[in-house]
Amino acid sequence: DTEVTQTPKHLVMGMTNKKSLKCEQHMGHRAMYWYKQKAKKPPELMFVYSYEKLSINESVPSRFSPECPNSSLLNLHLHALQPEDSALYLCASSQDQGRRYEQYFGPGTRLTVT
Amino acid sequence: KNQVEQSPQSLIILEGKNCTLQCNYTVSPFSNLRWYKQDTGRGPVSLTIMTFSENTKSNGRYTATLDADTKQSSLHITASQLSDSASYICVVSAGGTDSWGKLQFGAGTQVVVTP
Numbered sequence: 001d002t003e004v005t006q007t008p009k010h011l012v013m014g015m016t017n018k019k020s021l022k023c024e025q026h027m028g029h030r031a032m033y034w035y036k037q038k039a040k041k042p043p044e045l046m047f048v049y050s051y052e053k054l055s056i057n058e059s060v061p062s063r064f065s066p067e068c069p070n071s072s073l074l075n076l077h078l079h080a081l082q083p084e085d086s087a088l089y090l091c092a093s094s095q096d097q098g099r100r101y102e103q104y105f106g107p108g109t110r111l112t113v114t
Numbered sequence: 115k116n117q118v119e120q121s122p123q124s125l126i127i128l129e130g131k132n133c134t135l136q137c138n139y140t141v142s143p144f145s146n147l148r149w150y151k152q153d154t155g156r157g158p159v160s161l162t163i164m165t166f167s168e169n170t171k172s173n174g175r176y177t178a179t180l181d182a183d184t185k186q187s188s189l190h191i192t193a194s195q196l197s198d199s200a201s202y203i204c205v206v207s208a209g210g211t212d213s214w215g216k217l218q219f220g221a222g223t224q225v226v227v228t229p
Contacts, residue, residue: 004157042203042219043158056214090157099145099207099215105157 004106006091012112015081021109023074023091031097032074034066035090043090050097081113117141118206118220126226127194135223137187137204145209149178149189152201194227
């Protein structure tokens with residue numbers, strides 16, 4: 001099973017709302033990633049978790065707060081977002097963090113901030 | 115400046131025809147190059163991954179080539195099908211001790227296959 005699942009598929013939220021995105025994998029992967037993708041642009045890395053610890057934060061604003069409760073789950077907590085944060089949020093996982101490892105992407109959550 | 119450049123930006127091909135997409139990169143040192151297929155509104159799906167010692171790799175009707183000397187790669191789609199309509203993204207991972215392997219994404223080539 002090489003599947004990464006993400007919920008919800010679509011999310012509409014106001015600028016004062018608090019919401020969370022969820023990502024799950026059962027491949028035994030120890031590295032998990034959050035990417036943000038704007039329309040017709042390549043994905044941009046946001047965060048990397050390795051062995052359930054935050055490894056990389058690409059200078060992401062604090063209104064995005066990642067969490068890795070266990071090795072299979074990755075959450076992205078959203079608070080006080082701006083309309084320009086509307087995008088497709090992709091989760092990915094790999095066997096380990098590093099250049100040798102294939103990253104498997106989930107289908108994404110389409111976020112609209114109103 | 116993006117370290118991974120793709121061409122063309124978009125192309126339209128007739129069902130059953132072949133096409134070739136290009137990728138040039140300046141990432142150095144180089145570790146590996148990947149081609150992903152991304153359907154609209156979906157996550158990227160890996161097609162191939164090649165290290166510098168590999169010149170060609172196939173996945174069904176998709177064949178990728180790599181020339182690490184000239185820092186160029188191509189993706190050839192044979193006998194295109196309507197389901198091949200998607201964005202094809204070239205992704206390069208850096209090598210060397212200073213890099214953990216962050217993926218450098220190209221902007222993608224949007225392929226439309228028409229009946």
